[in-house]
Amino acid sequence: MSSYGHPVRFGVEILGGAGAPGDAVSLAVLADQLGYDLVSFADGVEEGDADPLTLAAWSAARTSTVQVGASRLRATARPASIIARGAGSLQLLSQGRAMVMLGAGTPAVDLDAVEESVAVIRSLHDTARRSRASHSGTYHRLSGAEPGPSLEQEVPLWVHASDAAGAGLAGRVADGWTVDLAEVDLGGLETLSAVVDGAATDAGRDPREVRRAVTVTGPAALDADALVAMVVDHGMSLFVLRADGAAAGVSQMRTFIEDVAPAVRDGAERALPPGALTSRRLRRADVRARRRPDIAYDEVPEDLVEMAVEPGDAAFGKVRSTYLRGGNPGLVLRPRSEAEVADALGFARQHRHLPLGIRSGGHGISGRSTNDGGLVIDVGALDDITVLDQAARLVRIGPGARWRDVAKVLQPHGWALSSGDYGGVGVGGLATAGGIGFLNRKHGLTIDHLRAVEVVLADGTLVRASGTENSELFWAVRGAGANFGVAVAFEFVVDEVDEVGWAQLAFQAPDPAAYLEAFGRVVADLPRETTPFLILGQGMAQVMAMVDSSDPAVIISQLQPFVDIAPLVQQQVVIAPYAAVMNMFPEAPHDGRGEPASRSALVREITPGFAAASADLIRSGVSHWYQIRTVGGAVADVASDATAYAHRDTRFALTVMGGNAQRLDQWFEPVRRHSEGLYLSFESDRSPDRIADAFPPATLARLRRLKAQLDPHNLFQDNFNIAPTQDDTRSAS
Numbered sequence: 022m023s024s025y026g027h028p029v030r031f032g033v034e035i036l037g038g039a040g041a042p043g044d045a046v047s048l049a050v051l052a053d054q055l056g057y058d059l060v061s062f063a064d065g066v067e068e069g070d071a072d073p074l075t076l077a078a079w080s081a082a083r084t085s086t087v088q089v090g091a092s093r094l095r096a097t098a099r100p101a102s103i104i105a106r107g108a109g110s111l112q113l114l115s116q117g118r119a120m121v122m123l124g125a126g127t128p129a130v131d132l133d134a135v136e137e138s139v140a141v142i143r144s145l146h147d148t149a150r151r152s153r154a155s156h157s158g159t160y161h162r163l164s165g166a167e168p169g170p171s172l173e174q175e176v177p178l179w180v181h182a183s184d185a186a187g188a189g190l191a192g193r194v195a196d197g198w199t200v201d202l203a204e205v206d207l208g209g210l211e212t213l214s215a216v217v218d219g220a221a222t223d224a225g226r227d228p229r230e231v232r233r234a235v236t237v238t239g240p241a242a243l244d245a246d247a248l249v250a251m252v253v254d255h256g257m258s259l260f261v262l263r264a265d266g267a268a269a270g271v272s273q274m275r276t277f278i279e280d281v282a283p284a285v286r287d288g289a290e291r292a293l294p295p296g297a298l299t300s301r302r303l304r305r306a307d308v309r310a311r312r313r314p315d316i317a318y319d320e321v322p323e324d325l326v327e328m329a330v331e332p333g334d335a336a337f338g339k340v341r342s343t344y345l346r347g348g349n350p351g352l353v354l355r356p357r358s359e360a361e362v363a364d365a366l367g368f369a370r371q372h373r374h375l376p377l378g379i380r381s382g383g384h385g386i387s388g389r390s391t392n393d394g395g396l397v398i399d400v401g402a403l404d405d406i407t408v409l410d411q412a413a414r415l416v417r418i419g420p421g422a423r424w425r426d427v428a429k430v431l432q433p434h435g436w437a438l439s440s441g442d443y444g445g446v447g448v449g450g451l452a453t454a455g456g457i458g459f460l461n462r463k464h465g466l467t468i469d470h471l472r473a474v475e476v477v478l479a480d481g482t483l484v485r486a487s488g489t490e491n492s493e494l495f496w497a498v499r500g501a502g503a504n505f506g507v508a509v510a511f512e513f514v515v516d517e518v519d520e521v522g523w524a525q526l527a528f529q530a531p532d533p534a535a536y537l538e539a540f541g542r543v544v545a546d547l548p549r550e551t552t553p554f555l556i557l558g559q560g561m562a563q564v565m566a567m568v569d570s571s572d573p574a575v576i577i578s579q580l581q582p583f584v585d586i587a588p589l590v591q592q593q594v595v596i597a598p599y600a601a602v603m604n605m606f607p608e609a610p611h612d613g614r615g616e617p618a619s620r621s622a623l624v625r626e627i628t629p630g631f632a633a634a635s636a637d638l639i640r641s642g643v644s645h646w647y648q649i650r651t652v653g654g655a656v657a658d659v660a661s662d663a664t665a666y667a668h669r670d671t672r673f674a675l676t677v678m679g680g681n682a683q684r685l686d687q688w689f690e691p692v693r694r695h696s697e698g699l700y701l702s703f704e705s706d707r708s709p710d711r712i713a714d715a716f717p718p719a720t721l722a723r724l725r726r727l728k729a730q731l732d733p734h735n736l737f738q739d740n741f742n743i744a745p746t747q748d749d750t751r752s753a754s
């Protein structure tokens with residue numbers, strides 16, 4: 022008995038459909054409808070055949086679940102980089118359904134070309150590669166090639182081989198080996214299977230890494246007992262019917278999946294010990310070699326395995342870092358449901374000795390949604406945006422949604438939800454902290470629109486919190502949410518917002534202190550419709566302001582006082598949908614490096630002292646980013662004890678970023694003396710003093726009591742940690 026534990030699957034291999042590629046695609050659609058696991062298009066069977074990867078891409082667009090790919094792909098017939106880009110694009114477009122089977126069988130293809138292809142494709146699919154790819158082989162040469170499409174999951178690379186040399190290659194490097202029963206008999210199958218095992222072992226691999234497939238045709242395809250024997254005796258786990266599209270072929274496709282497949286599955290399950298055929302993915306040895314000793318990778322809950330990313334995985338480069346911080350986590354779990362979030366937290370509880378990052382959009386300014394050597398739970402896949410009640414303007418939003426997408430969905434309804442100045446920011450991080458956006462003076466913070474939130478707590482329980490259910494948690498989530506659980510859904514009442522006035526004004530500002538004081542005076546008399554953000558640098562100032570009105574007269578009258586502050590060097594004022602403003606900056610994969618250094622201060626007035634300290638800081642050159650957002654207005658209408666975000670009387674939120682935290686602090690300290698608190702989302706110093714700045718004493722004491730109830734063992738501590746009231750330690754179970 023030599024089963025490798027892989028579940029039994031069924032596929033169909035379609036010939037290239039020379040002259041009738043549409044018919045080949047129709048067969049793929051039929052295969053999907055019939056419940057096949059795989060459709061592959063064979064390369065170069067007849068002259069004039071359509072390109073198999075193109076057929077696969079066309080089929081992927083018309084199917085929903087079936088895996089799609091190319092088989093017997095000739096590695097000498099096309100550059101490996103072209104295969105890499107085509108297969109990578111197919112993987113992205115089909116949402117992880119691509120596969121490639123390279124041919125090393127008949128007609129004979131030089132095995133070196135196949136081996137080189139595998140190396141080139143893997144290197145172009147490796148998102149952790151930060152330099153361009155090069156390869157200098159006999160068949161394939163690359164020099165400084167751009168990385169391929171940025172993949173979530175690697176494309177499985179199989180090798181089709183009917184002789185010992187090809188089988189050995191499959192064992193050494195491939196994710197799977199496939200053989201045609203028309204080319205070998207059962208004895209040959211056994212011999213070649215042993216070759217695959219031996220080659221895998223010699224290469225330091227586990228033979229179970231290499232999945233096994235047999236292509237069958239004619240009467241052999243109908244002999245369920247023979248196929249069961251291949252599962253049980255030779256570890257074959259994928260049976261691929263070779264179909265030609267003729268009427269008889271179509272009928273055989275039906276028989277194969279409707280009659281033969283269930284019989285083979287039943288027979289194999291009966292013949293093998295219970296649970297022998299698991300779907301658990303076994304990673305390649307080179308990936309396993311990069312595992313960290315203190316993470317129980319083989320105990321990752323079954324439902325999370327497929328989407329988990331380890332340091333050796335192709336997708337690691339895409340998930341390791343955040344927008345601002347470089348990271349190197351030991352494992353990134355990417356749950357797709359509340360239940361999977363609970364499982365991920367169960368796994369995290371078994372790894373309390375490691376840092377734990379919770380990530381939604383990865384824009385956290387302190388960068389705690391990545392780490393070095395720890396776990397990350399990334400809920401980016403929970404990104405649904407659904408209108409629950411049109412009349413009440415009630416909208417349910419997943420934490421992984423980006424504010425750009427939220428704005429886009431709300432726009433056709435004539436609605437908007439004030440969030441921030443950057444559409445790429447995630448909902449989860451911002452909506453658990455505050456949300457100081459371009460509409461805040463008129464409409465309040467993002468959290469002021471929250472009506473209910475669903476949270477998976479540290480113990481894995483899913484709870485709903487609102488004004489009437491778990492109301493203490495509802496209070497805490499609105500400002501300190503990251504300490505209490507993983508938010509998995511938010512319900513907001515959004516605002517009616519027509520098109521808005523959007524202004525970008527640039528000024529000469531040789532005297533930053535004078536500019537700041539004048540800006541403060543203008544804001545003091547500014548109607549709530551307008552929310553300006555100011556960026557101040559050495560000699561220049563930029564005001565970005567949103568006016569919640571589409572009336573040009575209102576927009577001009579509210580902006581005019583800014584124009585009078587200093588000589589205007591550039592201006593752009595447009596009337597546009599809020600969603601267009603949120604879509605101003607394109608989103609790129611996160612590639613933060615190093616540690617961010619950001620400081621926040623909430624200020625009631627721009628006093629001469631504050632302005633002078635700010636001017637000193639700007640002139641010192643320690644900061645590359647000095648930004649003031651205006652708050653107050655509707656934000657201050659909410660009582661300071663109504664939410665954990667408490668500093669509602671302040672009217673300016675300052676963010677300063679620099680390259681060196683120590684030098685930044687030296688110049689920031691005099692500024693801080695004029696502040697009355699800070700906004701956690703713009704701070705990166707996680708010391709207790711800063712927590713005390715963020716939350717007034719009564720708020721902090723209330724948060725600590727709740728923390729003691731909901732997260733007594735402080736699972737959620739790798740953020741701005743609110744220690745539970747009772748004495749506690751990381752080591753508690």
Ligand SMILES: Cc1cc2nc3c(=O)[nH]c(=O)nc-3n(C[C@H](O)[C@H](O)[C@H](O)COP(=O)(O)OP(=O)(O)OC[C@H]3O[C@@H](n4cnc5c(N)ncnc54)[C@H](O)[C@@H]3O)c2cc1C
Pocket residue numbers: 343344345378379380381382383384385386387388389390400420440441442443445446447448449450451453454455456457458502503504506507508509702703739740
């Ligand atoms: C370019 C840029 C512009 C910004 N503009 C604004 C702005 O205009 N207004 C504003 O208010 N803020 C702004 N921010 C700050 C931003 O709101 C916060 O950094 C926010 O935390 C980012 O959310 P995220 O989900 O993208 O981040 P992530 O990095 O994924 O998360 C940040 C932190 O939030 C917590 N968290 C994330 N997801 C969850 C969850 N589902 N449940 C519980 N806790 C969670 C974790 O502690 C995590 O470390 C900006 C940030 C950047 C980088």
